[in-house]
Structures are given as C-alpha cells and as structure tokens.
Amino acid sequence: MRAAGRGRGHGRATQATVAAQAGVTTMTVSRFLRAPDLVAPETADRIRAALLHTGYTPNKSAGMLAGRRSSIVAVIVPSIAHATFSETVQSLSDGLQPYELELLLAATNYQSAREEQQIRAVLAWSPSALVVTGRKHSAAATALLQQARASRIPVVEIWDFDAREKDVVQIGFSHSRVGALMAEHLTRRGYGDLVYVDNSVPEDFRAHERGQAFVRAARKADAQVRVLPMPRLDPMAAGRAVLQQLMAQGLPRAMAFASDFPAAGAWLQAQESGINVPEQLAMLGFGDYPIAAQLGAGLSTVSVDRKSLGALCAQQVLAMLYPESVAAVAPAQREIRPRILQRGTS
Numbered sequence: 001m002r003a004a005g006r007g008r009g010h011g012r013a014t015q016a017t018v019a020a021q022a023g024v025t026t027m028t029v030s031r032f033l034r035a036p037d038l039v040a041p042e043t044a045d046r047i048r049a050a051l052l053h054t055g056y057t058p059n060k061s062a063g064m065l066a067g068r069r070s071s072i073v074a075v076i077v078p079s080i081a082h083a084t085f086s087e088t089v090q091s092l093s094d095g096l097q098p099y100e101l102e103l104l105l106a107a108t109n110y111q112s113a114r115e116e117q118q119i120r121a122v123l124a125w126s127p128s129a130l131v132v133t134g135r136k137h138s139a140a141a142t143a144l145l146q147q148a149r150a151s152r153i154p155v156v157e158i159w160d161f162d163a164r165e166k167d168v169v170q171i172g173f174s175h176s177r178v179g180a181l182m183a184e185h186l187t188r189r190g191y192g193d194l195v196y197v198d199n200s201v202p203e204d205f206r207a208h209e210r211g212q213a214f215v216r217a218a219r220k221a222d223a224q225v226r227v228l229p230m231p232r233l234d235p236m237a238a239g240r241a242v243l244q245q246l247m248a249q250g251l252p253r254a255m256a257f258a259s260d261f262p263a264a265g266a267w268l269q270a271q272e273s274g275i276n277v278p279e280q281l282a283m284l285g286f287g288d289y290p291i292a293a294q295l296g297a298g299l300s301t302v303s304v305d306r307k308s309l310g311a312l313c314a315q316q317v318l319a320m321l322y323p324e325s326v327a328a329v330a331p332a333q334r335e336i337r338p339r340i341l342q343r344g345t346s
Helices: 015-022 026-034 041-054 060-065 086-099 112-123 139-150 175-188 205-220 235-249 260-273 306-321
Strands: 072-077 102-107 129-133 155-158 169-171 193-198 224-229 254-257 282-284 301-303 339-341
Touching (some): 015 026, 026 041, 072 086, 072 112, 086 102, 129 306, 139 155, 175 193, 175 205, 175 339, 193 235, 235 254, 254 260
Parallel strands (some): 155 169, 193 224, 193 254, 254 282
C-alpha cells in the first residue's frame, strides 16, 4: 500500500502532494520553489512546513527529459585530497548558491584519461555549466568540451590563464609568469645556485610550466639551476626526502617548490638537521597555504587569491546562464595576479 501523502512513482512526493498539505495550488508551490520571495510570507511558511513533512525533492530527471538543464554545475579538479583547490571550490559554491545551483564535484587525480571519462559522465546529466581545471586536455576531452559549448553549456577553465587563447573562457593565472616571478625573487636577493623541486606527477602540467619558466628566468640571470622531481610520497615527506638527497650531494643556495607543502617538509628537515634558513639555505613555496605562515618566521611563498578566483568563476558562470541579469567578468579581471610574500625563509 502506498504511504499516505505520497505521489506516484516509488512513493515520491510531488508538488501536488505539497500543495495539498499546505492548502495552496500546485502553481503556488512551483512559484515558491523558483522564487520564494514572490510568495506571501504566511503562505511560504505553510509550504516550507509541507516540504518538510512530505520530504519533497525536485524530480530533476523529469526536467531533463523535458529538455531543460539540471540545477547542477559540474566542477572537475585534479585533487580533493589537499587544500590546493578547496577554497576556490567553496567560493564558487557560495557564489552559485543564491541561484539554487549546486556543485557536482569530481577529481581526476591528475589523469587526463580520467578527466575525459568524468567530462563524458557529467555531460550526461545535462549540467547547467561545466568548470574544468587548466587549459591542457586530451584530444578526446577537448572534443567533448567543444561539443558542450556547441550545445550552449557554459564551459569555464580555471586555475590557468593564457591571453593568447581567445576562444575559451579562462579565469586563473599564468603559471609561466609565476615561475619567472619565483626565480626573479631569489636571484634579486643574490642567490645564484638554485633548485626547483617539481611535482613528480607527469600530468601536473601547471607545476611543470612553473618549473620551466623558473629555469629560463634563472639562466637569464646567470644563475645555476637544477630541477628535481619529488618522490611519490606525501608532499611534506617528499620535501624532507628531497632535502636529505641534497644534503648528501651538496646544498644549493636556495630552493623553490611546486607547493608550500613540500617546502614545509623541507623546512622541518632543515631545522632537525641544523641547517640555518635562510642564511645557509633559502626556501620559497607556492600557494600561501595556512601552514606557510606558521613555520618559524614564516615561509616565503607565492600568494594566489583562491577565494577571488572561485568568486569570479561563479560570477562568470551566472553571467553566461543569465546574461540579462548578471554582468560578465571583464576580460581584464579574468587573470589573477599572484604576488610574492617574502617572509623569513628568503
């Protein structure tokens, strides 16, 4: 027997169920779900109580079958294991929430093939928009993104920026510019023997791009420079291991890291090994994560405004969905400008 107060189809409550419970029309319930402020306060209170009593949830699949988009914005990032993308994702979510858009989050683990699978999977749900990380994708993933744009699904690439790419919407920063900025900071402070500690994951294109630009800028300043990959360990443990390796081979004068986390591990190893930072060995991280400000006099790092990046992405997505009511992000604002935070390690 069907439970009282439920509609057809697996016992699911319908808008008609809610309307009967609240003593209003189905049209009033529909209006409340779209724009609660358009419904009288007393009526809105009755509908909220009915929604709670019946356990109603919108049937999104029915909407999609009718040719409409879902209320989902799909977001694909390389990892959710560390804090790198969390602030951006949270800020993006906060910006979309007033429009009743919710995130569907997937992590590629820095695997291009996995990204392709995830793009294909989320597009099957007819998302309102798609946000992907970076501008480098496999040929198949690129084709899927082009198909999404052709289907008028807004696509935004975050965490990367190349002004030469005019056909895609990007909100992020130039990793080449960051790498050069890091090298220039160290060489201007007189450090002439440098090491860049790169991510060992082959498909972390952004870290590699920073490293390549770091090497170019260091050589331009007539500095000696090497690139060392991190071992496949927890990032802080990897930073420790790299410094131990250099202690056996001969320390450079300064080290730059693909992230603050291996830099923090190296800093801890230096303290335990009696290496004076920065007098013997200067260190520079990337990301300005909370740990960077907590180490001694602080870890010098590159600061990226991750919250603003997420907020700008949300504004851009909304402008692409609702061009008549939301202003798009100006092209000049889409490039975030990272900056050096000089602290006690450089």
